[in-house]
Amino acid sequence: MTDSNYIWYACYGSNLFQERFHCYIKGGQPEGSLTYYRGCTDKTLPRDSEELFICSELYFAKKSNSWNGCGVAFIKTNFGISASTLARQYLITKEQFTEIVKQETETIENLYIDFEFAKKQGSYVFKENSYYGNIIYLSDQYNYPVFTITNEKNLSTYNAPSVEYLKAIVKGIQETHTYLSVEEIAEYLITKQGIIDNFNKEELLKIIS
Numbered sequence: 001m002t003d004s005n006y007i008w009y010a011c012y013g014s015n016l017f018q019e020r021f022h023c024y025i026k027g028g029q030p031e032g033s034l035t036y037y038r039g040c041t042d043k044t045l046p047r048d049s050e051e052l053f054i055c056s057e058l059y060f061a062k063k064s065n066s067w068n069g070c071g072v073a074f075i076k077t078n079f080g081i082s083a084s085t086l087a088r089q090y091l092i093t094k095e096q097f098t099e100i101v102k103q104e105t106e107t108i109e110n111l112y113i114d115f116e117f118a119k120k121q122g123s124y125v126f127k128e129n130s131y132y133g134n135i136i137y138l139s140d141q142y143n144y145p146v147f148t149i150t151n152e153k154n155l156s157t158y159n160a161p162s163v164e165y166l167k168a169i170v171k172g173i174q175e176t177h178t179y180l181s182v183e184e185i186a187e188y189l190i191t192k193q194g195i196i197d198n199f200n201k202e203e204l205l206k207i208i209s
Contacts (some may be wrong), residue, residue: 007115008089008141009097010052010148013073014165016088016172018049024100025092032164035066040099046090051176054138054148058085060194061155062131064165071159071194073169075150077123077134086188088176089146101149105130119145125152160198163207170208182208 015021020030025046027039056079060071075085092100094115102111105127118124119137127133131151138146161169166189173185180188186204189195195204 005093005095006047006091006144007094007097008144008146009092009100010054010087010089010138010146011172012054012058012075012085012087012148014067014168014172016086016176017168018088018172018175020168020172021090024103025096030168032162032168033066034068037103040096042093042096044093044096046092048091049088049176052087052089052146054085054087055079055081055083056085057083058192059155059158060161060192061151061158063159064131067162067165070162070165072131072161072165074131074155075148076154077136077150077152078154086173086177086180087148088172089141091144097147101126101132101135104132104149115145115147118147128152158194158197160194166195166199166204166207 022045023030023037025040026043027037029036054075056075058073058075061074062072063069064072098111098113113126113135118135123134123136125134132149134150134152136148138148170185182205185208186201189204190201
């Protein structure tokens, strides 16, 4: 029997790294980040987490004050079997998800997310002109809905991520997708917009290893 108060939160950027993600729940400053997160009211850690693949293209854009003004991860809003983004899903409460999203979108005022509407529509923009103001329903897993967030648009101006940000993503991939070699992770990352013109394979291999 499932608990209707729980959902899966699918992460594809630095939140792949569990230690970094836990700062959104417990509060704290992740390694390499310039931001201290206030955490959730309910500081209970996720019931579960597991690997996930998202059928959308990963890319890096915008400028994040948390990561030295460098680019951060987004996925495109169009989905298809030809694209595959390495991800991780955490089983958390709806209230925790909402508070995490408030931290992600730097929202101070009350925020309401209509999960049933998002599931029915497939996605909806709950905060316009925000980096991550678009919630997307991906699927159901073990009778819990899987949601992620990204930009409301497919951004076309790309920006390189910082080395610290890439290290957080790599640590998360290595924790979650444990079968991937250093070489395979480098091959995965080097194809992404924001990385392809800013890092060569040797630089990525050094970051990963």
